Amino acid sequence: MRPIRVMVWGENRHEQVEPSVAKIYPDGMHNAIRRGIEHWLGEKAVVTTATLDDPEHGLTEEVLAGTDVLTWWGHTAHGEVSDEVVERVHRHVLSGMGLVVLHSGHWSKIFTKLMGTTCTLRWRSANDRELVWTVDPTHPIARGIPHPIEIPAQEMYGEQFDIPTPDELIFISSFTGGEVFRSGCTFRRGNGKIFYFSPGDQDYPVYHHPDVLHVIANGVEWAVSDRPEREVPILLRYDMGDFFNGHGYRGAMHNKESGEESAE
Amino acid sequence: MRPIRVMVWGENRHEQVEPSVAKIYPDGMHNAIRRGIEHWLGEKAVVTTATLDDPEHGLTEEVLAGTDVLTWWGHTAHGEVSDEVVERVHRHVLSGMGLVVLHSGHWSKIFTKLMGTTCTLRWRSANDRELVWTVDPTHPIARGIPHPIEIPAQEMYGEQFDIPTPDELIFISSFTGGEVFRSGCTFRRGNGKIFYFSPGDQDYPVYHHPDVLHVIANGVEWAVSDRPEREVPILLRYDMGDFFNGHGYRGAMHNKESGEESAE
């Protein structure tokens, strides 16, 4: 079985400009996450990284076509991700590329586009302890995960989290202040699978926490598509009695739906 | 109890240019739908209409602020709906305005934006008989609806319908050719409720069918928000121990989430 090709995408801005963050993550959050996935998946995965300031943010058509699962962490520069790259990533997710969105990535262009909502929440950065509880013990992403995960210091995220109802709710977190949050959720979009996992923040060493990295690795493994080819859903006409030969159309007059073929 | 303020939006293009459509719907599909809602809801609703060619498509800020539920039918001119109006409608739905999307509206800008997927499907216009079966008999939208609804001639819509998993699946349709379709689905987005119902096409008199109009009326009634005010979810910071006083912030450096207040 071919290894999972994972791309860990990180904004890599805080690490450049905030000494406190650079101290926790000397080579960037993205490399801490990469090492975590490599640790837990071993030979099952091949992991690369890219950052915001790479050309095309490191997410060219060629790169995405060769990526099974993309992980995303962004925070202060969501607006700097080019719309063209967001469209490209969106198309690949709908075509079957897995996506794991982390923490403040809830407000990324790609996640809000896939969700259709504001994806807002309530927050506080005041050293809350976070406890991550498993509510779906049968889920592969929960395999081997302690109940609960104890994270001594974290940024609080609290409900209401303005997302569509998750397809699957795997984890719920609590914080010292008493807030709760649906911290581990899955969504299907087109032919792609998406996992959102909230623990993690540039001001805390959460991406060195073995259980957090274990969940991310499980999520990467889960998000791989088992379809042989990448294809985005398209609109096709089918004659009566013919289930397997679809016809594309353009124009909606004369009783025909406008048909647009999606370029891959 | 104040009547539900309903706005029936119709593209109103086919009716202008195709005599066969004008024959079925002399004053437009939107007026047929309006009469259906008025028939089934009576004094419980006040219904107005607007079309694509009205200024701002008839969907000004003032109109939307005074609309409890918007119904949407479009087909050949989805691309002509201005992005600015789509943003406005999107914001109102997330704030609590109900939305009922009909038939080819599956491919409207507003529906695809709320779903995050392509919303494509398979289709055929060849006089299939459609049977609409109820799979959730407890749902208010299914109240008083025959099991099944028989629609003698209809455009076929078939799976796969590229939508997110519906929050609730109320109706499933079959067609003469054997195709099936999740024809009645609900979605929550932000503080708003959305009902998608597929039967209906400009080439068939489906919007004169009493059971179809009954479902649409039930859907309108269901989609009304029971929150007293329209408000879009926003991102706020909360101090430890204070659950009711949120603070907005700008800028994500110095350990703070960028806080944007949404203008209503």
Added chain:
Amino acid sequence: MRPIRVMVWGENRHEQVEPSVAKIYPDGMHNAIRRGIEHWLGEKAVVTTATLDDPEHGLTEEVLAGTDVLTWWGHTAHGEVSDEVVERVHRHVLSGMGLVVLHSGHWSKIFTKLMGTTCTLRWRSANDRELVWTVDPTHPIARGIPHPIEIPAQEMYGEQFDIPTPDELIFISSFTGGEVFRSGCTFRRGNGKIFYFSPGDQDYPVYHHPDVLHVIANGVEWAVSDRPEREVPILLRYDMGDFFNGHGYRGAMHNKESGEESAE
């Protein structure tokens, strides 16, 4: 519109034998709950009560046939509820009677029968503060409910709560110790609607808390069936092309499904 006929069922054992409980609930938890529903629903409801020690636990065929929504609180004597009465209540719920299950009712015969799981959880009675957070703001049961509800002293219930995935998750609670719990859930079973709400315990004055009673009242209102008659789903044979005349059968040999008609 006819008032909702509500039956509040209480075990009424703790109140008899534990002075500390009798002090908090001098005329029983069931009467506190009854008064709460009457307060919030006013003329919209007519509320009666029954207890374990009534003949047939107060749940005769006649009583159930005249009950729109049954609320259930039990704890120490689940095993004393007769199987015959449980069967009767089960049949009525599947036929359309609403059911609101409260707190330790999670382990009642009727709830475990409807769920098919153990319905176990983790717990502690040590004066935790409970915060009840709303995660589905569009839900009618959440109407008018503070975010969060603050309950100063409560018994802790924590995940994993061994229930099927709720149809709708409305509330999530946190406790002083850091545990979380899916505290407000809905389930559809047959033609009936079920709402489970966890806050409440014989050792704490939770059933005097206005917000808790408000949720229970909202839940009662939501659980009412809008079907005109009570009928349990049954298995019927339908000839090709006939959608409306089902035939009952007995015996599964000779290509026929065994058909059992359910007596109402």
Added chain:
Amino acid sequence: MRPIRVMVWGENRHEQVEPSVAKIYPDGMHNAIRRGIEHWLGEKAVVTTATLDDPEHGLTEEVLAGTDVLTWWGHTAHGEVSDEVVERVHRHVLSGMGLVVLHSGHWSKIFTKLMGTTCTLRWRSANDRELVWTVDPTHPIARGIPHPIEIPAQEMYGEQFDIPTPDELIFISSFTGGEVFRSGCTFRRGNGKIFYFSPGDQDYPVYHHPDVLHVIANGVEWAVSDRPEREVPILLRYDMGDFFNGHGYRGAMHNKESGEESAE
């Protein structure tokens, strides 16, 4: 990786008494299903069979403890399955044993117990053609399955299918007569995973259909638990601040929940 240990359970009554059935399935439906799973899973599975008339229906404690996934087909003799064996199977499913329920198994004691509903439906045995359509293309059970599966002759099953809302809806079927049915559904119960798949009937050679057998094999593979040990959820008390040491209790008076430990 250790092979999946599959037990294919068949009622094996029709095959004994109806020559038409014996002709289609000379060594029983259970062996046709077994061969199908062996074909599609190869070395990944070790498959055995058992029937109703075996001692304890072939489902002793020892057998179940050594079974990863149980498949179930029954029809005319659901009532002859002993309650004691049903309890045992139920406990194992809640503990992590996978369950695949086939066709008329919808009315088995074990399935109705896990669902909590009547599990009734509408039916007809008149050589309908069945088309099985995929509605969740990302699901592992849908891997490699044609869209649609064409089954030339089948017993019709139609909505309303009185089950709880499935956790996941994978397949929807249509029939010549126009009926629809949610033919492929998953449910989680406790630590176990359940897949219900409707195509198949003793009067039709459906269990020789390669696509049907492929789905069953995919379902078996999906239903395997990835937890290392079989354990049924139990109710435990946890002290404040201690998340990992639960205490069992008996008796609900004096502020303690009655704690029952489930024997495995």
